[in-house]
Every structure is written in structure tokens, then in C-alpha cells.
Amino acid sequence: MPKKPKKTTEEKVIEDYFPLDEEDAEHATEKQVKETIPDFKQIVEKEYKKPERSSLERVEKIPKIKIKKSKATRKVKYSPKKIKLKKGGYELIVTEKPQAASKIASALGNPKRKDSKGISYYELERKGKKIIVACAVGHLFTLKQNIPGSEIPIFEISWIPNYLARKKDFTKKYYDTLLKLAKDSGSITIATDYDIEGEVIGLNVVRFICGQKDAKRMKFSTLTTQELNKAYDEKSPHIDWGQAIAGETRHYLDWFYGINLSRALMNAIKTTGRFKIMSIGRVQGPALNLIVQKEKDIQKFKPEPYWQVFITVDDERPRGRSIASTELRAESGAGKNKLELKYNQDIFDKSKLEKFENIVGKTAIAETKKTEQVLPPNPPFNLTTLQTEAYKFYGLTPSRTLQIAQSLYLGGLISYPRTSSQKLPESIGYKEILKKLAKEYNVEKLITKKKPVEGKKLDSAHPSIYPTGNKQILAGDDEKIYNLITKRFLSLFCDSAIIDNKKVSAVLDELIFSARGASVRKKAWMEIYPTKLKEIEIPDLKGEVKITNSKTEQKETQPPKRYSPASIISQLEKKNLGTKATRSSILETLYNRNYVKGKSIEATPLGISLITTLEKYSPIIINEKLTRNFENEMEAIQKLKKNFEEKEKKVIDKAKQTIISIAKDFGKNEKKIGEELLKATNELRQQQKIENTLMRCPVCKKGNLGIMYSRKTKRHFIACDAYPDCTNTYSLPPRGVIKKANKVCEECGFPMLMRLLRGRRPWVFCFNPKCKTNEEWAKKREKKEEKENEQD
């Protein structure tokens, strides 16, 4: 068998690394219900600031400076303006994002683009009525505690505008524009994304900016002209209260959990005289627990040896020839019907291998069984299956896939991606889309069905993900994801594939050997949608066959496999933890907190210790069942027709009770928890330090050089760990992620580094500025500087 080509060092390093850069995390949190809200971070950072040399040095002694109380106790006051809608005023349509506003305006009429403080909005006339379409920019409001402080538990919180929660907030202009436009409007229509987050964004605009109790609601799954017009004509007279209240409840719960639990952890660490930012959330806890339990299983695992026995048979029966001549013929490969078969059991007791001695030359009885397998197309994409397939085929992380799908949606190319549905109702107009795309992809002959294959899962708000039929030139990952979605859609209308399976067995006394083959008889949908089916051709064997060879292979049982970014997301979905919209960002948070690492997700010492400590002192935090119950309760609110607030209160009260009991658990064992977490943090630091150490410092010859990150300049650099005794540093390229390349520079012997930057090939370089490989580069820079000086 041909061996797989060996992976290059670069490829290995890239595989070990995930996510590709910090951008991933930022985009993923776009709609995330934040578990550490900004005001909280600000308080923490105000308490303690020190020029940070590296992210590896986060655990520091608490400085002795007293915290200034005056700022911390200042109460943020916010009372929304009271607005009366004007009789005969225009209709104000509010979208979630700027791009959606432009799409909706163009769909409903001939819009004029206007501007307020640099924020665009659109004015148009439809059937003699004036409409203004303006946008939010995601959430304009955030939850904040009424009276600041860091004690726990805290439950007194309210919504305030982002601009009051953090300085230099870019959403202020959007807030002001909406406020200005609301003042002259006669009615309000919400046209945010139709899901719980979109509904909360809309609800907050309605009550806090427009001063109204309710509004009209446009509901749509694609930003196509046709659907937007329909959504406008058939708009609901009310916002979707079930969704709005379910969403608000989720925000409350996540705040209560996120803030209180993270504070509890940090307070525990403070008892040891140290300081570290830590967090754990309502879904984060059980999600991390899954990964840690897997890690523990792997650590516990003891490999066991076992044996597999193979024989080679040849169906050309000896016709009175001597054994020697038969062997000769087998070796020369003359037998066309040679086949290797495997003994149908793995052997764990070595003594049982005796049975297989002296079987070469014997005659076995062969049989061939054929079965036909009908393989229908896979059901339409929902977010999880799209993320899984994008990871399988292109290695794209779930959050990157979501980010791409979101932009394809905003471009009007695909339907809303945050869906769990596997249904494709006729009402979306798939007939025309199919006609158009089948022609474009030149697969008309393969389309045989009028109705698509569907899966079981439902989503009350949206159908599965499908292409709208709109066209735009795409490139790179956008193109890959778009094609995958389109091919999946087209395949739904094809015949089932037919696979011929074959099982050949050979029996020698009580020993049964077998081999399996498969070939695709009819490709059908597989001609459109990529599949990883392996065809294996084996001959038909029947009757007496000669055993011409046998071999025994020793193997070892393998530990359980770690989760991949795609498999953990499907596991969370299976267990009903988190929502389709939040799962990928929960995973990102686990990476960002250093609880897990690697593409094959490995729990770090800190992650393992956090779970072990919580298991011991406050197991309720990682209780998957409790998290799932909350998830179910919120789903129930979404489906309610009335009494939303009552149910909201019930769920929130239950959450409060849970958090109060967690706070008690922590109160009792704070010091022990703190000590255990500190120990793990130090262990992690040590591990990271080893991973980041490059070489002995050539200047002081005592310290070691390591890759550091400066938060101040937001750049990576190399420094000696004997600082402040040694101040030797080297600069690094400003952009991308720097990793060890596991290679040594041939010119100067320094370890080589690699820069990873999205969309670029990895760049391997020597960081020694005096190295020959850098001479040319340095000369170029010198010349450039000279030129600049001349110009001055």
C-alpha cells in the first residue's frame, strides 16, 4: 500500500493551532450573550494595572494600592426619553445591521440614502406612504448592575445603553440616529433578524429608544426582494413576545451566572494573595466538563496489546501439483483472484495464536455475499451540520463558518444561517431556485425529484439553510461555503445513490476470515455533493480456496478520541446545551481562557483543575442537567402565547436560588478553591513557558528567550526571562500569530519561527537580526529609512 506523504513541520504546527487568529473570536462574539460584560472588566482593570510583559505573567501579586471607592460606587443613571408617536408620521423600520437596512430599503421602493452623524438611513415611498429604514448595529443596550461593587451574589441589574457602560462606544451614533428618527415617526416596525437575539435587540429599541410598549414586526429568512416585500405586506401587528422574553431571560441568566460565578472564582484566588481573571458560565461549565471528562478517560486509559490475523487466499485450485509449485505461482502473482482476509475477531489472549500456525497451504471454503445499499441524499443544512461539514472538508472552524454564512446571508445569497431546521417548505419557492441553480451548475440531468429530501429537526422561526438563487462573484472561503450550501441544496432533489456491498468470507474449520468491498453503482446525488466514500474492489470467491500466506499483526487498543471543534459542537447540540447561535463562541471562550488547547481539543491543567475543584466544592456549576433544564424552560417561554413575564420570573427566581447556593458553597471553601486554582494556574504557566521557550539568551547566557506579547503595543516580541537583570529583546512581525517552527536556522543556528496569518501562506523566518538571511531585508529597510530622512 502506498504510504501517506509525511506531513511537513508547517502543516503539523498549523494543525496543532486553533483558532487561526484573534479575529475569529471577535466575529464569533458578534451576537454572543456575553458572559463577562465590559463594565465588569473595566472595574477589574482599574483595580490593577501594571505594564504587562507577557500574557504568561497574568498571575501577579495584588498591588498594595487601595482601590478608589469613589468611582466604583458611582451609580449609572439612565431613564429613557418619553416619546409620543406623531399622527400621520412616517413608518420607521428598524433593522439589526446597516447592510440589512440597505437591502430592505431597496426591496421596498426607490430609497434615497440620507445621513445623520455619519450613519446612513433610507427614505422611500411605497403606495404613497413615507417609510424610513434605519438600523441598529447589534445590541445597543447591555445589562449592568445597578450599584457597582464586586460582592456576590448580585441580582439587581438593568438595561442601559452601551455608551453609558463603556467609554468611546461606537454604537452611540446609531442610538442617536434612531432616537432622532423615532421622534417624528408615526409607527415603528421591527425588522431585526428573526430569532431570540434579534427580538431582544428590537424590544430594547422599541421600549428604550422609541418609548413604545409594542411595535409591528417583519419576519423573514432571506434578504431577497421577493421575501422582504412579502414580510412587509404580511407583517405582524406585535413583536414576537415569546421570543423577546425568552431572549431577555437568557440575558439575565447569563449575566447572573457569568458575573457571579466568575467573581466567586476570582475572589477565591484573591484569598491566596494573587490575582487572575477567570470565568465560568452557565453553558461554559458543562461544556468544559465534557472535554475534561474525555481528558480524564484518556489519562486513565491503559493500552492493551491485541493481535489481528490475516490470510491470503487464491481461488485457483491446485490440480494435482506439488505444494512447491503452488507457492511459486502465488509469489509470481499469477493468481488474479488473490485476496487478503482478516480473522473476524481481535485476539487478546496470545496463546490463541497457536491455532493459526501451519494454516498456509490448507484449503478453506469461500463464499461471497452481495447486498445493495440505497443511500438517500443527506438532509438540508442547519447551522450545526453546515459547521460540521465545513470543518470536515475545508478545516474551517465552526465560528469562522458561522461568520462566513452570516455575510452570505447579509449579501442576500443564502437564507438565515442560525437555524436548527432540516425542513425545506415549498413556500420558500425552491422550484425556481432549483431551476436556476441546476442550470448554472450544469446538473439538470441529475435532478429527478420535485420535492426535496428533508430531515426531522424543526425550527419555528426559519427553514433550513438554502441558497436564494441570487448571484454574486465570490472567492476564497466564502466561495467554498456558498458552493457547499448550493450543492447540498441541489443534491436534495436527486435520486438515492446505490452502493454494492460485498462480503467475502473463507472458513477453515472453526476459523472464519472475511474481507469487505464496496463500489458505487449509481452515483446520483454524489455526483453533485462531495462525499468521502471509499470504493474497495475485491474479487468474488466461491468454493475451495488455497491459503497461500498468513501474517499476524500486533496492535494496541487506542485511547478515546479527543473532540474536534466540529464534534464538540454536535455533542453540545445533542445534549441540548447552549443554542445554535452561541455554541461556537462558547468554545472560543474556553480557548481564550486557556482551559483547552489544540485542534484536537485537549483540556489544559487549568481546565482540568477548574472542573476537579468545582466537582469537589460546587458540582452544581457543571451540572449538565440543570443547564439543560434552563434551556428547556427558555424554549418553553418562546412557545408561550401569554403570561410571559410570569414564566420569566419563575425561571429567574430558580436561577437566583441556584446562584445563592453556589455562593454558599464558595463561601465555605473559598481558600481551598483558591489554592487549587492557583496551583493549576502555575502549572499552566510553566507548561506555556516551556512551549514558548526558544533558546538560552545569547546576551546574559543565564536566562531563556521566549515569545511574549505586549498588551500595550499589541505586538508579539521576544524577550529574555532574566528581566529585569537582562533587557535583551528582539522584535517580531507586527501581524499574525507567531509559533515555533521546530526548525533551526542553517545560517546562524537560531530556532526558526513561523508566522500564521489568515489568507497567507505560513512564513518561516529567523528572528536573529544579525543573521545572513536577514541582511538583505535589513539593507532594504535601511535604504527606506534613508530616503525618509532625506525627505524630512
Ligand SMILES: [Zn+2]
Ligand atoms: Zn538575557
Ligand SMILES: [Zn+2]
Ligand atoms: Zn539565522
